[in-house]
Amino acid sequence: DSGVTQTPKHLITATGQRVTLRCSPRSGDLSVYWYQQSLDQGLQFLIQYYNGEERAKGNILERFSAQQFPDLHSELNLSSLELGDSALYFCASSAQGLPSQETQYFGPGTRLLVL
Amino acid sequence: AQKVTQAQTEISVVEKEDVTLDCVYETRDTTYYLFWYKQPPSGELVFLIRRNSFDEQNEISGRYSWNFQKSTSSFNFTITASQVVDSAVYFCALSERNTGGFKTIFGAGTRLFVKA
Numbered sequence: 001d002s003g004v005t006q007t008p009k010h011l012i013t014a015t016g017q018r019v020t021l022r023c024s025p026r027s028g029d030l031s032v033y034w035y036q037q038s039l040d041q042g043l044q045f046l047i048q049y050y051n052g053e054e055r056a057k058g059n060i061l062e063r064f065s066a067q068q069f070p071d072l073h074s075e076l077n078l079s080s081l082e083l084g085d086s087a088l089y090f091c092a093s094s095a096q097g098l099p100s101q102e103t104q105y106f107g108p109g110t111r112l113l114v115l
Numbered sequence: 116a117q118k119v120t121q122a123q124t125e126i127s128v129v130e131k132e133d134v135t136l137d138c139v140y141e142t143r144d145t146t147y148y149l150f151w152y153k154q155p156p157s158g159e160l161v162f163l164i165r166r167n168s169f170d171e172q173n174e175i176s177g178r179y180s181w182n183f184q185k186s187t188s189s190f191n192f193t194i195t196a197s198q199v200v201d202s203a204v205y206f207c208a209l210s211e212r213n214t215g216g217f218k219t220i221f222g223a224g225t226r227l228f229v230k231a
Contacts, residue, residue, distance in 0.1 A: 043221040056216025100148045106160040
């Protein structure tokens with residue numbers, strides 16, 4: 001158990017809908033990262049937050065947004081969902097948001113299926 | 116532009132065989148970081164190693180070893196005396212500085228089957 005929690009574990013929704021994925025980092029970690037793993041695109045870095053502020057941005061679509069709250073949990077919002085958004089979404093956390101120096105601990109993921 | 120290539124899609128070995136997973140990367144930065152992650156059948160991602168671009172020293176951790184060669188832009192991973200529990204998908208990744216943080220890209224992964 002990495003200490004990172006993600007809810008829900010599974011999510012089934014329809015095209016055009018909006019969903020919110022939630023992540024709680026390990027106790028004491030200030031930074032969260034979001035990743036998408038799909039059959040088409042493989043594993044992709046989406047976005048990183050550190051202590052409530054966006055720190056780095058990857059291949060995140062404009063239809064997607066994220067935020068990190070004062071209690072350090074993070075939410076990833078996916079809107080106008082398309083079939084191709086079906087994927088496993090991982091959250092990871094690290095202490096200071098320095099992947100060059102720290103280990104990222106990954107949550108179990110949320111599996112999203114868009115029908 | 117960043118790129119990570121894991122040319123081996125799947126590898127199948129018999130227990131106790133040694134196996135090497137290849138990773139070739141492209142980057143224009145002089146400062147970058149390389150990683151290997153393991154994704155077992157249960158699905159979670161597990162960090163294995165990080166190496167920065169200035170440290171070409173090879174590393175050994177138990178049955179695992181990593182060979183970093185800047186001259187060939189490669190960061191290969193060897194499992195010695197493989198075990199069934201090593202069966203997983205292994206990802207190589209590259210991080211470069213991006214605005215205030217680091218952007219990471221992953222290779223497509225190599226699926227390793229270790230048969231008893």
